Amino acid sequence: MIRKAVPEDSRRISEIKGISWRTHYLKIVDPKYLFSKIDICEKAKDYYDQIRNGKGIFIVSENAGIIDGYIILKRLDESKAVQIGAIYVEPYFMRNGIGSELLKYCEILTHELEFNKIIVWTFQDNVIGRAFYS
Numbered sequence: 001m002i003r004k005a006v007p008e009d010s011r012r013i014s015e016i017k018g019i020s021w022r023t024h025y026l027k028i029v030d031p032k033y034l035f036s037k038i039d040i041c042e043k044a045k046d047y048y049d050q051i052r053n054g055k056g057i058f059i060v061s062e063n064a065g066i067i068d069g070y071i072i073l074k075r076l077d078e079s080k081a082v083q084i085g086a087i088y089v090e091p092y093f094m095r096n097g098i099g100s101e102l103l104k105y106c107e108i109l110t111h112e113l114e115f116n117k118i119i120v121w122t123f124q125d126n127v128i129g130r131a132f133y134s
Contacts, residue, residue, distance in 0.1 A: 001061070001062050001063065002059060002060070002061055002062075002101055002102060002105040003059070003060060003062065004057070004058065004059060004060075005051050005058035005059060005060045005070065006051065007048045007051045007052045009051070009058070009060055009067055009070075010044045010045075010046075010047035010048035010051060011044045012060075012067040013044075013047050013058065013060065013067065013070050014040045014041075014043035014044040014046075014047055015040055015044075016067070016068075016069065016070060016088050016089070016090050017038070017040075017043060017086065017088055018038050018040045018043070019090065019091060020088040020089070020090070020091060021034055021038055022034050022035070022038070023091045024091075024128060027125070028125045056072050056073060056074045056075075056085060057072070057073040057074075057075075057082075057109070058070065058071075058072050059071045059072075059073070059102060059105055059106065059109070061089070061098045061101060061102055063093075063098075068089060068090045068093040068098055069087075069088060069089035069090065069093065069098040069099060069102055070086070070087070070088060070102070071084060071086065071087040071102040071103070071105075071106055072084070072085040072086040072087075073085065073106060073109075073110070073118075075115075076119065079117075080114065080115050080116045080117060081115060081116070081117035081118070081119055082110055082115050082117070082118055082119070083118075083119040083120070083121075084106070084118060084119070084120045087099060087102060087103065089102075106118065
């Protein structure tokens with residue numbers, strides 16, 4: 001099930017971010033950053049506040065009561081564009097179409113909200129991410 005996130009989802013969202021970054025970016029990002037600067041507890045608090053205050057659009061994928069992926073959309077100034085600030089699937093659940101479902105939901109939602117452009121970026125060396133977006 002794809003749904004809008006609620007503040008109580010913030011802990012799980014931050015867990016997925018930390019696990020995903022450490023799994024996929026170990027050869028791209030300095031390990032010191034990955035293991036000392038990504039503070040899951042602090043990120044959970046930050047996400048809690050962002051979701052509660054409507055700063056960004058947080059969408060989660062939930063199956064059997066477990067959040068297994070998420071996407072965050074950020075409005076860009078006053079333009080009719082949004083940026084995908086993050087899209088991650090718990091590595092254990094990857095390759096099951098969850099990322100594609102999140103992206104489809106995002107496309108429908110941005111159309112409903114009358115945005116006309118979705119911007120995405122990823123690390124040049126992020127082979128998995130680049131293949132997903134292609």
